[in-house]
Amino acid sequence: MSEASGEGLMFHPMDQFIVKPLFGEGPVHWYTPTNASLWMVLGVVGIIMMLVVGTRGRAIVPSRGQSIAELAYGFIHKMVEDVAGKDGLKFFPYIFTLFLFIVFSNFLGLLPKAFTPTSHIAVTAVLAVLVFVTVTVVGFVKNGASFLSLFWVSSAPLALRPVLALIEVISYFVRPVSHSIRLAGNMMAGHAVIKVFAAFAPLILMSGIGIVVTPLSILAITAMYGLEILVAFIQAYVFTILTCVYLRDALHPHH
């Protein structure tokens, strides 16, 4: 019996994250179309559907699709303006790009059998490093050497300032790490947990205890899925607003 269950119960919560070539077998070259690239491209298609096809009417009184596009535009536009300031609006297309990419890959990844590009540290690290490099370059270009005053907390007692400066510098360089791992970790953990619960679901076919376990696991999957919908949006929001915060630091480094 235990042999049969061993075949039936499949615990491979991480298999969903494996990057495989879309066509056939073989090594994954840098150009190979993979499941990762497929879901990124689907995200692009979704973004085009929402922002380009949805707004083709250019109506004064918007249709539903156009309302959604305008809502997303207004949401991020206001966030950039409020958090990063008026001069941050130059970076609005860039920040909106990040937000849309993350939100679309998070939500498309919630479809059964889908692949979530943002669950991979390779993807989120590139996103975070792009933000880090952009913000650092902007900081030095806009403020010159006085950008370094970001690390010199002038409101603190003089004796504490060197210590705080050290902490500030470390935290500045930790930013891209936490920025990327937060997103990838959240996406990966949620999907993996759903998969673990899902692995318990077919237990009713193999063992009497499944009468209890199967409904519980299905309930847990449903609850986790609801939570994941929330997380999918919140993580995109968090990533975007942190980008805005970093950008504000670069534009106005003086506390």
Added chain:
Amino acid sequence: MANEHEAANMAHDAGAVAAEAAGHAAESAGMPQLDFSTFGNQIFWLLVTLVVIYWVLSRIALPRIAAVLADRQGTIAGDLAAAEDYKLKAKDAEAAYEKALADARAQAQKIVGEARAEIQKELDVATAKADAEISARAAESEARITEIRAGALEAVEAVARDTAAEIVSALGGKADATALAEAVGARLKG
């Protein structure tokens, strides 16, 4: 009892299954996220994706949405301005109406005043006439009263004379008419 045993067995089985499965999972648990051979692929496709999204946004979507929003803002502002204009017009019309009403009221006031003055004048004339008539009548009446009063005095004298004659004759004297008249007249005058 047998049932319980069976249940315990099943639980044990399930535990064994889970443990075995967990072991299996651990076996294949090399995190795909740390499979560096796929990094180049993911990064390449990510950059392609980001460039495409950025291009679509900055060339098509964002200018379009911004234009629509500005257009709507303009339309709303225009409509508001038009509404303000109409409001002003309505206010003007109301003022004109108010003015016409005030004019009409003033005109009416004037007409009423004129009519009142005219009536007053007529009334004054009539009053004067009545006053004159009244005073004429009063004078006439006064004349008559004076006349009556004079008559009455004369009558009093005659009565006094007669009475005095009677009294004199009753006292046994003989009254001389002339003497009586003189005495009475003196007395009355006295």
